[in-house]
């Protein structure tokens with residue numbers, strides 16, 4: 139048995155055709171902005187509480203391998219004697235070479251380049267005076283040893299990300315406003331095109347609510363389709379970013395992965411895009427008819 | 429049921445088409461609405477189904493003073509009125525079946541019940557083979573029968589039919605008049621605008637006669 143067709147032939151005119159794409163764009167931008175802000179929150183929380191921190195010790199290249207070994211051993215000893223460090227790992231030139239390969243290519247003759255040795259340090263919690271003491275102890279071995287606690291560039295990264303985030307939110311606002319305006323325009327066009335039908339439906343006893351409902355479900359459908367497209371694109375983009383960052387960040391950055399609940403929160407965005415479209419259409423019709 | 433007191437009506441700033449019309453129709457009555465072409469029959473009906481407002485006077489329907497009724501309440505009154513429009517006003521994007529189902533659908537009648545009612549009525553008006561035809565593919569008379577079916581599907585308290593048999597042959601006209609009479613017997617107040625002397629001859633109900641903007645009542649011969 140066929141279902142009764144809706145009285146208004148919405149969707150048969152072209153005015154609504156570009157609405158899903160605007161929706162898709164809004165949801166895409168919105169999801170990226172939301173994802174980045176969620177990830178940043180997590181990063182900031184970890185960083186501020188000093189949990190699961192990482193630092194890097196950079197050893198200057200010595201003239202002879204023997205001197206190099208000696209400096210490394212002394213450094214490791216200092217690190218091992220530092221109680222708040224839970225783990226350290228020497229990244230020798232072979233590993234460093236591997237890390238640099240994607241950036242510099244494997245044709246370079248690394249032997250000729252002074253590549254410093256790195257020691258990655260992990261700690262659960264610390265405070266600035268601990269870090270200062272460690273730096274002091276290391277500089278006693280050699281004034282050229284660098285202790286990079288990443289604070290500087292993390293702070294820079296964070297402020298850069300924050301301004302990106304602000305930009306993204308501004309964009310969401312603009313695109314959101316454009317969406318609302320578009321829905322209003324599409325709905326008013328639909329009302330005008332279907333004036334005769336709206337009149338007849340009124341005359342057989344339909345309240346404005348009935349007509350509004352037809353428009354709002356049409357709009358909801360367009361909104362959800364757009365939201366779904368946008369969400370898929372954003373999901374792919376996020377996965378790609380996670381993949382790229384994931385291979386890069388394990389040593390230096392705490393991981394930026396989104397949790398299950400973050401993904402849930404993100405998937406609410408296309409739904410709310412549909413809702414915005416729906417309520418805008420409803421409001422537009424009820425206002426136009428009363 | 430239908431009560432007009434000194435009602436006048438005009439379109440925009442045109443001269444008045446109806447002047448000082450007073451009228452009181454009892455529930456369950458049956459009237460023809462007659463008068464020369466352009467006299468204002470359709471206009472009077474338009475007042476009654478709330479498509480136009482009187483320029484003067486008081487119109488009461490089902491006890492409501494229509495002039496004082498907020499627009500949001502119109503649907504409540506319109507649902508109790510079935511209208512056969514002179515120009516049918518079917519929805520071209522819906523099948524005959526869906527057109528007839530529309531008044532039930534807008535009041536939220538369950539779809540499975542709609543199905544039986546609508547099919548039954550369409551079969552009764554001789555459109556068994558045209559349930560899923562679109563109005564554009566139906567003849568004038570067939571469209572008219574769809575329009576009639578849509579007007580009576582919800583068993584209205586007041587039926588306003590504007591030339592409902594204008595496009596129908598003699599036997600079909602009779603059949604539909606009997607249908608209106610049946611409806612009338614179950615309590616529906618009926619007003620039928622017509623030019624057909626023949627119809628008035630056969631069904632001698634009283635006439636509301638409009639001429640020169642004035643309304644006179646010609647008693648029925650029964």
Ligand SMILES: Nc1ncnc2c1ncn2[C@@H]1O[C@H](COP(=O)(O)OP(=O)(O)OP(=O)(O)O)[C@@H](O)[C@H]1O
Nearest residue numbers: 439442445463464465466467468469470471472514
């Ligand atoms: N929408 C309108 N705007 C302006 N004038 C109108 C409108 N509709 C009808 N009229 C005028 O009102 C007058 C009455 O028209 P109406 O349709 O009520 O006549 P009628 O009695 O139904 O005629 P007929 O028997 O031909 O159907 C006519 O002179 C017509 O020109």
Ligand SMILES: [Mg+2]
Nearest residue numbers: 469470514590
């Ligand atoms: Mg007429």
